[in-house]
Amino acid sequence: WGQTVNADTVGPNDALKYPDSLLTRRANACLLMLARNSDVNDAVKSVRRLEDRFNRKFGYPWVFLNEEPFSDEFKMRVSNVISGEVIFGQVPQEHWHQPDWIDEEKAKAGRDKLVQDHVIYGGSVSYRNMCRFNSGFFYRHPILQQFKWYWRVEPDVHFHCDIDFDPFLYMERHNKTYAFTITMYEYHATIPTLWDTVKDFVKENPQYVAQDNALGYLSDDGGKSYNLCHFWSNFEIADMDFWRGEAYTKFFDYLDRTGGFYYERWGDAPVHSIAVALFQNKDQIHFFDEIGYEHNPYVHCPSGQAAYTQGKCACDRQRSFDYDGYSCMRQWDRIQ
Template sequence: MLARNKEVNEACSSIQQIEDRFNNVYNYPWVFLNDEPFSEEFIRRTSQLTNGNVSYGVIPSEHWNQPDWIDEEKASSGRWSLVLQNVIYGGTPPTIIFYRNMCRFNSGFFFRHKLLQQYKYYWRVEPDVKYFCNVDYDPFLMMQDQGKVYGWTISLYEWGATIPSLWETVKDFVKANPHYVAPNNSLSFLSDDGGESYNMCHFWSNFEIADMDFWRGEAYTKFFDHLEATGGFYYERWGDAPVHSIAAALFANSSQLHFFRDIGYRHDVFQRCPQGAQHVQGKCWCDPNDNFDYRENSCLKRFEALES
């Protein structure tokens, strides 16, 4: 969990739900990261909610703060452009800087943190989210046994104004490094014209269960370095969700991606609620009629087409 001290109430809510619905059986460890030292209150209140080991880490400044080589005048102009378009997190300080730092950190650095080096898989948990159902199996073992590298619950369209040059940057990388593209990739999830343009579909990365060795591998490392060199995380507002999604769809085989149909989850206004027998078996408390899966701005049908 990436969290700030002021989010202690929201963090505790998410932790308790994960513990009640899953981790009270498995006692997996928690790792909390912050761009500043955690307060005594945050440590005391969060650590008492789990029987698993708990670690608290500070993010190195070079992994968090805007790099010195970024042209601040150009970055400021980009932020103002998004303000004029009424894009969320577009330009109101200090949220705008925090959000861009967070997206860059989640894209390229969280899996390099010293506290995470001993781990292969992670489950990303956000403060102030809802988990509606029991998870009565081990998703980490499932990922390992089935050779999965990336798991998700909600997919939707990105706001195009935040990533105007991202796809051209991706195409430049792929053109120079075609050997990194998986033979049975999921390009059709990302593009409706064979890769000429990006349809904006992505997996919502505020929930993800994934293999950090995939991010640590040569393909993704060089991919992130290519993106980083353009400054797009600051000159535009590239999110870790499209960055992770594009990489997973291109550099992994489609069979290595997993949709967690049995996990009920809500973040902000978006909710997915398991249906039918899965709702009953998971003892879910969400309203099955409030489900994002097949809403107009959901990309699930595109993913299901890969499986058919």
């Protein structure tokens, strides 16, 4: 091609003009997956799909975390489908398990109630450990200290389009903190006291609320109640410096002290979503329409014709979740 292109001037729409193999710069970013050894087959599938559609051309390092040591089998199978750098890490025990100060009797009663109500993962302690880890600990892991940005990837997710631009650089250039592809309602039964806790925190710490926040996405009545809208966090591209900052650190500690991650079943998705929506300006949250993405049972397929054809997308736009009855794109759209 005989030319180099300044990464800072290339956006999603320039994908055809400027093959990103010409980019001169990468962001300080990694692709991040939390997984169990038993997830190995599905982990390999996700890695293959993201390498093929994106990372083959960009070469971002992968980081894998697990609260147990990764097996040789896991490390071999995953490394075998990645051409760039791969790092495997173990989660410190104190970042994972139910803390001693949690009243186990009360936690058990909370789990039993959710099992009775047939709430998914209602009886699972390990799922709660995972949600709390993803809410307040992953970005403190020693391996992640060197990175500012991460792209969260889960086992057996799909990437349906070529991603010929660098989403990290896009976010850096446009001053974004957090990006999503799918937004939906949370199950109220998993977070009955979360919003009251959030309101208490905000009352005590009003200085953290951003001037041009996205409260209108979270609430239909000016903040009195939570409408359960959240960004589906199995896909996230975000700036860890926000999680590491004062507002989120205090916010997470405040939530954690109530025990709600164990007495109820607070998910990292509503926790992350509420924090970015309140403590960042709404234009710091980004919807990546160009990124065709699927995590069972939902798919986001680009709505724009140009994005769909340029991205050589393989998804069915009729099935795109964006305006499904259970989607929160309407709430997102109304604050734009």
